[in-house]
Amino acid sequence: MGLDKLWQVTGDTKYYNYILNWANEMVRPDGSLVYFSGRSMDDMMAGAVIVWAYRYTGEEKFKKAADFIRKSYDSYPRTSDGIFWHGRGTVGQIWVDGVFMGQMFLTKYGYYIGDSKYCFDEAARQLIGMHQHLMKENSGLLYHGWDEDKDAHWANLSTGMSSEVWSEGLGWYALILVETLEIFPKKHPQYQKIVDITRNLMQGLKDNQDVNSGLWYQIVDKGNRFDNWQETSGSGMFIYSMQRAIELGIIQEKEYANCIKRGYIGLLSKVRINKDDGLIDLCDANNGLGIQKDYDAYVTRPRKRNGQEVISSFLWATTIVENKKDRISYVKPSPCETFVCTDYSQGKVFVFEKGEKVWEHDAPLSNDIWVLDNGNLLFTKGNGVLEVTRNNDTIFQYTSQSHVFACQRLTNGNTFVGECESGRLLEVDSNGKIVKDLSILPLGTTNGKKSFMRNARKLENGHYLVAHYGGKRVVEYDENGNIYWEVPVSGGAHSVIRLPNGNTLVAVTDMDKNPRIVEFNSDKNIVWEFSNKDIEGAPLRFLSGMQYIPGMGIVFTNWTGHVKEKVPYIYWVDWNKNIIETFGPCADIESVSSVFIPLKNEKVYH
Template sequence: MKFINHRIKILALAAFYAGIGLTSAQSANQNKTEATTTQSGKIVPADLNWSERMLLSEMHRFPESWMLDFSKSPKWTYPSAIVLDGAEQLYTKTGKKEYYNYISDFGEKLVTEDGTILTYELEKYNIDLLNSGNVLLYLYEKEKKEKYLKALQTLRLQIDGQPRTKEGSFWHKKIYPYQVWLDGLYMGMPFYAHYTKDFSKGKDAAKAYDDVVFQFDSVQKNLLDKKTGLLYHAWDESRQQAWADKETGLSPNFWGRAMGWYGMAMVDVLDYLPQNHPGRSRLISYIKSFADAIIKVQDKQNGLWYQVLDKAEEKGNYTEASASAMFVYMMIKSVNKGYLPQSYKKYAQKGYNGIIKNLITVDENGVVNLNKCCAVAGLGGKPYRDGSYEYYVNEKIRSNDAKGTGPFILASIEFEK
């Protein structure tokens, strides 16, 4: 009788856990978290590398990957893709299935069986919305699901229709006519190059690669400040915007994260641009010029970078986490790939140490936080963003923004190689 009662209890427990334990990615992640806690006493063990500690912290904060960057409901937006880029590399490195499941869940939730991307509207021609296509390229390579191929083809159609300046640079969005923003190079060009590598052949591929490189050539021509080597946030070909200089069309300031996006765009595009493409050497020369410029504005004491890069001493400016992580990632990856000499590693290391010392905090349960991230910044729109110094330093600051945690994970992976 005891045996029968014991067996009934086991079956009841099994049924109970089957009913509650596997209903969603969120509950699965909670189960993993509980298991980790019981084994080490902490949700995120301190004996892991920083890359895994930050990824596990993000998975704890945002149990489903569409929640990254504080999304309240599944939304096709770009910040998730940066964290998931790190998750892809960590899955390759560790083989930990929970990392793959976290990536896969993004595709499952955001793309329906007929290839429709939730909340995505092609006709808006918003270049930001190409970035998460990188996640689908990865998932299609792994799973070969038809729905991902259809979604990717839709995103590629956006590139064909994206409005351009007279010389051929992509507008940032249809609602921002004739405007080229540094952000857009990261949002669009790694996806464009990666898609070309996976799906295009012959003359089509050659034309696409030339177009990708041209986008960087155009930015160097139109947004570079020759005196400092820094690049302005944006350029208005029409000179119509209130933020645009009437002679040059340039916005008035060097925003840290805008340059961070551009630096990451250059090093990531080179992963897909053919070795024999004549544009490679130009991009590498842009990387060198870019690194030299940001080293000049790196804080000598803490190794970090400021929200407005060239105005460290002005009231209200602060060392900003996302730009600092992006610059560190761009430099250490460039050193690892041979785009920059080894001598540049010390500047990347100083920045990385500065982030850990000044911007990282660890909760009692082991969860890692990245603090002092600018939540968002842009130009134009309603209410109107004028690109002034006061505008940038007064935008909201928050912790654990994916635009900072993602680059921190990527930089950590590069240092751990």
């Protein structure tokens, strides 16, 4: 059915021929089926292709085969309230993915062949019944399974419920909801109930989307667990279902468009080009598992590459997203192709477009740079801050007696400046007047010296997040300069970002011979780290500037000013520690100390 979607959007008959050839191999000339046993809902699913074949060819043998599959439902075992068991051997058990397997055929049979009242009444009973049995209260999500007899090894002895919300299984349920609603009679008495279930599920998925990768976790609602991982099959299904729900008018595009975009960029991050054949490999998917006993059993299952589930999921997601009129906005940008950067060693700032230098400006000891909404560049320059146009006109300037390694344009139009030796956190208006002056030097100290602070940021809550390079710590100060939160960072903290999930990302230098990017939670625990242990050849030297890009990962600089080695200057790394792209060495640059990727309509974490 994924290939059918490819055929529909491309018109390439090779996909049509492949599907039809398969159907002909499965159905004999007399309409009998080669492999069908009817032992499980999984058997029923392939019948959707038989309906497809009858729809497009009109051949009677396909109708006979579809009729045979339809009649097998009459004797298929059910729970006491009429929900199909997952398989004839799984006595009393319903699995969330089974409703896709069964209703994918049944709804299409009812719509394209006949017996529509039975088919849609049954589909409504199955979709609603599955939801009633498996729903996780107040979440919109569904557990993996339920056992009416409560004697399965995975079943809760009191409720019969399985323990977890499994990504791929919930993905199948999301798909069948929107696939059913596409052809379901709007006057059917259960139509609105199915719409409501779909809306609640979409909200639950939105609430549980990983803010960093844009994907969904193997256990959907436990993304805060360190051993949980982003799973590709379910993520692709969720992306398709959300976009289809928008097209059907079930959910609002303005509420879900960014969710789909981030999810799709995250999905593309799981694509690898196979060096042997030039085709793509899809990583980090399930192995098509049954219901597991507990959380550990789910997250320790081996991850699979190119399994049938992830291939089909990827086909569904790519065809619906890439076929949108505004699909260009979903194309994965290349952070290491168009960027601005500072060269601390050479005393310059640069603009690179499509990998080529197109602009430069003198900036001694520059260590922080931004592209503003108006297209101007804001950057530090040794003892001050400068804003210039691409025509080199000066728009804003601030000069200091201290070294300045941090600057930031605030939402009110003022500019934040971090003065190093003086230990002052300043806010300066557009005329260069200081409107807020906050000292964070330790009591009795008048000179913090050049190592006192590097990168610093004003946060949305009015606090200030400061990397104390020499002090080997990161501190969050409140609006009055009092310490609100701090964490020690051996090796020298250079840059800091407060992530949307509330965690703090720190770029660490080379003081302890372990340059790295570290993510701390609010309890000061390390929840993610990237270092030379994660990269072949140990090329990391001194990690200085960085930017977090939602759905894509982190872009950071590998400053080589201390060692003068020919290693990459800029790395783009996803949250699974895959190196997606690098930049440098480059003849125009000696070293890169800070980088900024211009992003349209995206909140910047830099």
